[in-house]
Amino acid sequence: MNPKAKLQPKAKLQHWDEQLRRLFGEDTYSEGPLAASGAGLRFFGLNMCGRLNPEQITFLLDALSQFRIICIAGQDLTTFSLAHFERFANYWGAPVPHPNNFLRGGKPAQSDGDSNGAFELIPFEKRRVSAVNLTFPNQLQCLPHQSPAVLLVSNFSGKITGVQDDKNPIRVSSGGSWHTDIEYEPLPIYVSMFLVHQSPVSRNALGKNWVEAPNATTPYLEGSCNELMQKRMRLPLNGETAFVDTASAFAALPSSEQLALEQIQLRRRLNQSDEGWLAPLVRTNPRSGIKSFHSPIWASRPRVRPPVEVDGMSQSKSRAFLDRLEDHVLQEQFRYDHLHRPGDITLWDNYMTLHNSPPAKVNINSVDDARLLYRLSCKGKPVLSLPRNDDPEWLETHIAGGYTTPIEIINI
Numbered sequence: 565m566n567p568k569a570k571l572q573p574k575a576k577l578q579h580w581d582e583q584l585r586r587l588f589g590e591d592t593y594s595e596g597p598l599a600a601s602g603a604g605l606r607f608f609g610l611n612m613c614g615r616l617n618p619e620q621i622t623f624l625l626d627a628l629s630q631f632r633i634i635c636i637a638g639q640d641l642t643t644f645s646l647a648h649f650e651r652f653a654n655y656w657g658a659p660v661p662h663p664n665n666f667l668r669g670g671k672p673a674q675s676d677g678d679s680n681g682a683f684e685l686i687p688f689e690k691r692r693v694s695a696v697n698l699t700f701p702n703q704l705q706c707l708p709h710q711s712p713a714v715l716l717v718s719n720f721s722g723k724i725t726g727v728q729d730d731k732n733p734i735r736v737s738s739g740g741s742w743h744t745d746i747e748y749e750p751l752p753i754y755v756s757m758f759l760v761h762q763s764p765v766s767r768n769a770l771g772k773n774w775v776e777a778p779n780a781t782t783p784y785l786e787g788s789c790n791e792l793m794q795k796r797m798r799l800p801l802n803g804e805t806a807f808v809d810t811a812s813a814f815a816a817l818p819s820s821e822q823l824a825l826e827q828i829q830l831r832r833r834l835n836q837s838d839e840g841w842l843a844p845l846v847r848t849n850p851r852s853g854i855k856s857f858h859s860p861i862w863a864s865r866p867r868v869r870p871p872v873e874v875d876g877m878s879q880s881k882s883r884a885f886l887d888r889l890e891d892h893v894l895q896e897q898f899r900y901d902h903l904h905r906p907g908d909i910t911l912w913d914n915y916m917t918l919h920n921s922p923p924a925k926v927n928i929n930s931v932d933d934a935r936l937l938y939r940l941s942c943k944g945k946p947v948l949s950l951p952r953n954d955d956p957e958w959l960e961t962h963i964a965g966g967y968t969t970p971i972e973i974i975n976i
């Protein structure tokens with residue numbers, strides 16, 4: 565680790581391009597940074613159907629550790645399957661089953677997060693999201709899969725094309741709250757990734773956008789100042805995923821404030837009655853040495869998970885302290901809205917970014933409004949060759965059901 569690590573200056577981008585061509589072929593190239601803050605790098609011409617060699621995965625791991633968000637564009641979805649996607653995820657960490665895809669003690673895991681009941685996978689056909697395939701039967705079907713690690717993200721779920729009624733009019737959902745993925749477990753998710761199947765192409769709303777900005781303050785709890793609320797609610801209008809670069813937001817502060825913030829510990833807990841545990845507010849990336857805020861948010865999952873506390877502060881002081889930090893990181897210069905294109909794999913480091921889901925049309929009746937993505941998320945350490953060899957005890961402790969990707973998927 566380099567204790568004096570700096571964010572990548574633009575001039576160094578040529579180095580990444582040269583390495584890319586050496587490792588992946590002369591026809592490959594990169595584009596970036598994608599964000600004004602210096603975050604984000606997009607690669608073109610890489611085919612992720614095959615296995616990666618140790619030098620190739622080292623290059624990609626290094627790129628993410630420097631740029632916080634990377635996009636490997638243009639996979640051909642007639643050949644690139646969700647099995648290829650899950651194998652690719654295994655290099656980054658141990659894939660985590662999503663609570664939508666399994667039961668705990670016979671109950672949906674998502675709504676009963678503290679249960680340690682028996683772990684039971686739900687086959688795709690019995691998942692609620694399997695209804696997505698009923699929506700546009702001859703136009704859009706999700707890629708086949710059974711894996712509990714694949715989270716299907718869509719803005720449609722079975723409404724029959726062309727049938728709209730007063731009970732289910734087309735409307736625009738309000739978008740989510742700023743968060744990182746599974747920051748509320750003792751070992752948070754480190755990297756998440758989307759594979760894009762479909763992104764909305766209609767631009768019929770005001771300003772030639774997909775949707776108009778919804779006039780709502782959900783899902784936030786009451787009591788934050790107007791200025792912060794306005795920053796929270798300014799979300800992209802074409803189905804982009806909204807990101808914040810928390811490495812740049814940290815780097816922008818005076819060093820005396822950085823030093824003080826590095827001492828801060830947050831008490832996180834899964835449920836209100838839990839004692840919880842302490843987790844650092846500032847993390848150092850083990851590859852690049854870059855420092856960043858990890859989820860500097862008081863209540864990132866309003867009404868679902870309890871707010872965090874700053875160690876040594878009261879609940880009200882904790883809120884004031886973290887609302888001030890959220891106000892800092894949500895400034896325009898640290899923001900980046902990532903437009904999704906079919907076939908793109910987009911990865912982000914959850915310790916170095918925040919993200920949010922955009923407002924989206926729901927109850928749609930045109931495939932031009934469809935947004936369909938697959939998400940995988942990983943915990944633990946990357947590996948340079950597969951299969952992974954995670955300690956069974958570690959898996960039992962940190963990965964629901966001790967899940968590991970079946971060897972048939974690794975060997976595809």
Ligand SMILES: [Fe+2]
Pocket residue numbers: 743744745919
């Ligand atoms: Fe998320």
